[in-house]
Amino acid sequence: MRRDLALAFCLCLATPAVADVAETVTDHILPGYARFSDSAAALGAAAQADCRPAALRGPWNAAFDGWMGVSHLRLGPVEEQGRALAIAYWPDPKATGARQLVGVLAAADPALLEPGAMAEASVALRGLFGLERVLYGPDYAEGSYACGLARALAGDLANTAGAVAAGWGTPGGGGYADALLAAGAAGNASFLDAREARQALFTQLITGLDFIADQRLGRPLGSFDRPQPARAETLLSGRPLRNVALSLAALREMAQTLAPEAAATQAALGRAITLAEKLPDPTLAGVADPSGWLKVEILQQAVHAARDTAVAEIGAALGVGLGFNAADGD
Structure with missing residues (x-):
């Protein structure tokens, strides 16, 4: 018993503090x-x-x-x-x-x-x-x-x-926010317990990072031999890279509300955001050139790294894994 308690105590010390569902919803x-x-x-x-x-x-x-x-x-x-x-x-x-x-x-x-x-x-x-x-x-x-x-x-x-x-x-207004905030309450068919609510929000975070890497960056990247710059998001308005930077910033904010002391995740997301902000290629058209392609791929790798860090660090903090997300079927 004492060994189990000691192990649990050590795990608590090693796990980032969790702000959890309420902060994510309200903030x-x-x-x-x-x-x-x-x-x-x-x-x-x-x-x-x-x-x-x-x-x-x-x-x-x-x-x-x-x-x-x-x-x-x-x-x-x-x-x-x-x-x-x-x-x-x-x-x-x-x-x-x-x-x-x-x-x-x-x-x-x-x-x-x-x-x-x-x-x-x-x-x-x-x-x-x-x-x-x-x-x-x-x-x-x-x-x-x-x-x-x-x-x-x-x-x-x-x-x-x-x-x-x-x-x-x-x-308190009876909307979907209350379904998350009152997870496990009698009559709540959306979230049967608090863990389901945590898992749902954690899944939004991770699949959001997947979407940036695989779609917003992956589609124009194509392959090294066959880049596809015309497949970038919002190409007509010239804002593909802006979308990447803004969505990364939003996901960093979400991660902060879920696990405010998840320092490794914040650092990894910060690195990805910095790379996006410094990349002089607002439309990602540079993927047509080998050196430009490699720069965008480095950004994509940074997003993947942030995603993997969040899975390990925030997933452990929340005690959850990935669940189904509606974007999985897109």
């Missing part, structure tokens, strides 16, 4: 969704005032920044009614969204511009990427169909972002 998830919802609402309002590309690119970038703060969270209200895909349909390997936009502009159907109609359209047409194609394509005049389409897309995005934030609610 990371809820503020992140509030910022995204606010920025999407601001974009929707800006589109109503002036729907030309020059007026909307700034608000659109602010909304995309907001999404980078929560894009790794694939549980709860964002997974209901296909909202995550309606916000950001990417990767889109068959260019479905681009083809649909061409068809929509050619048809110029006024019914699609009616209030609420965009919510029934294909997710490939909608969201941040639908707006990127409109705002960074050919310029158009006030009063044109493309201008009205920008308004409809921005309004739809604002509604979707607002619905996600409302679905999370506030602590």
Whole structure:
């Protein structure tokens, strides 16, 4: 018995202190969704005032920044009614969204511009990427169909972002936040105990890092012999590397709330962020050159290293392993 107690005590000393679920919900998830919802609402309002590309690119970038703060969270209200895909349909390997936009502009159907109609359209047409194609394509005049389409897309995005934030609610308000905060409570079918809640959040952290390494960096990297710079995220707007840096920063914040003394994880994430911020290749087009490819691969390796460090350090601190994430099926 004394040996077991001593071993447990040593393990406690070796394991980072855990802030756990409540801090992650109140200090990371809820503020992140509030910022995204606010920025999407601001974009929707800006589109109503002036729907030309020059007026909307700034608000659109602010909304995309907001999404980078929560894009790794694939549980709860964002997974209901296909909202995550309606916000950001990417990767889109068959260019479905681009083809649909061409068809929509050619048809110029006024019914699609009616209030609420965009919510029934294909997710490939909608969201941040639908707006990127409109705002960074050919310029158009006030009063044109493309201008009205920008308004409809921005309004739809604002509604979707607002619905996600409302679905999370506030602590004690009966939303999805309470399902995590009251894990194990009677009647809570989402999380049967506190460990399930910890595992769900830990899975968001790790799969978020996987997505950065495998998709945001892996897709343009391709292979050394066949790089694929045209497959980078948000290439039209020139922000592929910005997405990497912002999403890494959001995941570092999440890791801090889950395990505030996980020093090795924070250091590994900090190294990856520094590499991203110092890489002089905002569109990741440099992967077409061997030296540029190697620089992006070094960043990818740093993200993989941060992921592995978090699995070992934070997983042990929380007493959990990886679970299923909705992004696993993408």
